[in-house]
Structure formats: structure tokens, C-alpha cells
Amino acid sequence: MRKNTALESSQAVNLSTKFQIRVIWFCMMFFALQASTDGLGYIFGPLERFDPAFSEKYQANLSLVRTHAVFSATALCTGLLAFWQQTWKGHVHALVGRIYGLGVLVGGITGIPMALMAEGGFSSRLAFLLQACLWLITLTLAVSFARRKKFASHRRFMIRNYALTYSAVISRLLLHGLQQMGMGFLDLYPILSWTWVLGLAAGEWWIRFSKSRKTLFGRPGF
Ligand code: HEM
Numbered sequence: 001m002r003k004n005t006a007l008e009s010s011q012a013v014n015l016s017t018k019f020q021i022r023v024i025w026f027c028m029m030f031f032a033l034q035a036s037t038d039g040l041g042y043i044f045g046p047l048e049r050f051d052p053a054f055s056e057k058y059q060a061n062l063s064l065v066r067t068h069a070v071f072s073a074t075a076l077c078t079g080l081l082a083f084w085q086q087t088w089k090g091h092v093h094a095l096v097g098r099i100y101g102l103g104v105l106v107g108g109i110t111g112i113p114m115a116l117m118a119e120g121g122f123s124s125r126l127a128f129l130l131q132a133c134l135w136l137i138t139l140t141l142a143v144s145f146a147r148r149k150k151f152a153s154h155r156r157f158m159i160r161n162y163a164l165t166y167s168a169v170i171s172r173l174l175l176h177g178l179q180q181m182g183m184g185f186l187d188l189y190p191i192l193s194w195t196w197v198l199g200l201a202a203g204e205w206w207i208r209f210s211k212s213r214k215t216l217f218g219r220p221g222f
Pocket of ligand 1: 035036039040042043054065068069072073075076107111114115116117118119120128129131132135164165166168169
């Protein structure tokens with residue numbers, strides 16, 4: 001009797017954790033789609049709409065900026081799909097993963113010259129440069145682990161890689177939120193360019209949390 005009650009309560013915890021995680025996934029997807037449509041609308045919209053601080057360099061490097069935005073936004077949206085358990089069946093995961101990888105590869109390579117001309121001075125340029133390099137390095141490691149069928153390591157590096165990707169959304173949300181509270185763009189930008197450090201820390205937490213979840217409740221994932 002007592003065993004049954006314990007089992008029922010552990011199943012209830014399992015269901016409620018799964019539900020919470022799915023809610024988080026949908027919220028993340030909502031903000032990813034919003035950042036992608038906003039970013040693409042801005043970059044492919046009328047050139048006069050560019051912020052004066054960015055206008056000249058964006059117009060001079062329009063193909064670079066547009067390529068970066070398209071491929072990075074593709075990575076942002078497909079990456080979340082790859083973490084959804086339903087896509088782990090058959091070839092869907094491999095296909096979604098390849099599209100994501102291409103997004104990160106082109107987004108990361110184009111991110112390097114963009115980092116070197118970023119606003120916010122040395123701090124922002126260094127932050128974006130490191131983020132772009134880590135984006136490419138973690139992708140390379142994740143792919144190489146998958147090829148060697150070391151899937152636990154592949155998963156860990158994909159979580160780190162996607163944490164870097166999603167930091168672009170968090171830093172934009174923070175930038176808009178703090179600007180609404182009256183803080184200046186030029187004060188915020190050099191600091192918020194480092195948001196990816198927090199993103200990576202969140203990724204490490206997720207790696208640990210989902211590992212203990214696997215032991216307690218079965219397969220990890222959304
Ligand atoms: C994760 C690695 C990423 C790096 C290293 C990176 C790097 C950069 C840099 C350096 C700039 C120029 C900023 C400036 O001129 O001051 C930029 C702009 C931009 N990025 Fe990324 N980016 C990344 C991810 C993303 C993602 C995931 C998206 C998807 C929405 C994205 C979309 C854009 C867009 C639309 C712009 C131009 C408009 C703007 O400044 O908001 N990037 N990126």
C-alpha cells in the first residue's frame with residue numbers, strides 16, 4: 001500500500017516536471033521565433049530603419065549581415081526542435097541537426113568579422129569574438145562525438161552550443177528591458193555582450209539537472 005502511494009507520488013512529480021519543462025520549451029520557442037522574425041524584418045527591411053550607430057557599417061556589409069542573420073535565426077529555431085523528444089525518431093533528428101549545424105557554421109563564421117566591427121568597443125568585440133569561436137568549437141566537438149557514436153558527450157556539447165545560440169535572445173530581451181527602465185544603450189551594450197557566459201552557466205546547470213532527472217524519471221529531454 002505504502003509502496004503504491006510512493007510510486008503514484010513519484011509518477012505525479014514526473015508528470016509535473018515534464019509539464020513544466022514543456023512549458024519552458026514553448027516559451028523558449030516563442031521568444032526564439034520573435035527574435036528571428038524581428039531580426040530578419042529589421043535586416044531585410046528598409047535601409048533607413050537601421051539604427052544610426054549601425055547604419056553605415058551595415059549598409060557597407062549588407063550581404064555579410066544578412067547572411068549572418070538568416071543562418072543564425074535558422075539555428076536558433078531548429079536547435080530547439082532537436083531537443084524535442086518526438087524528433088529523436090528515425091532520420092528526423094539527423095536532418096534537423098544538419099540544418100542546425102549549417103546555421104551555426106555559417107552564422108559563426110560570419111559572426112567573426114561582425115565581432116571585429118561591433119559597437120561597444122573592445123569589451124563587446126572580445127565578447128562576440130569569443131562567443132563566435134566557442135560556437136564553432138562546441139559544434140565541431142558535438143559533431144565529432146556523434147560520428148564516434150559517443151552520444152552522451154554529443155548531447156553535452158550540443159547543450160553548450162545551444163546555450164551560446166540562445167544567449168542572443170536573452171541579451172536582446174535584457175537590452176530592451178533595461179532600456180525601457182531608462183538605462184543607456186552605450187552603457188549596456190559592452191556589458192550585455194557577455195550574456196553568453198550566463199547562458200553557458202545555465203547550460204551546465206541543465207546538463208546536471210537532466211542527468212539527475214534521467215536517473216529519477218527516465219529519458220532526459222523535452
Ligand atoms: C551565438 C553566436 C552569435 C554571435 C557571435 C553573433 C554576433 C553578432 C555580431 C557581432 C553582430 C553585430 C553587432 C554590432 O554591430 O554591434 C550581430 C548582429 C546580428 N545578429 Fe548575431 N550573433 C550570434 C547569434 C545570433 C543569433 C542566434 C541570431 C538570430 C536571431 C542573430 C541575429 C543577428 C542580427 C539580426 C543582427 C543584426 C541586428 C542587430 O544588431 O540586432 N545572431 N551578431
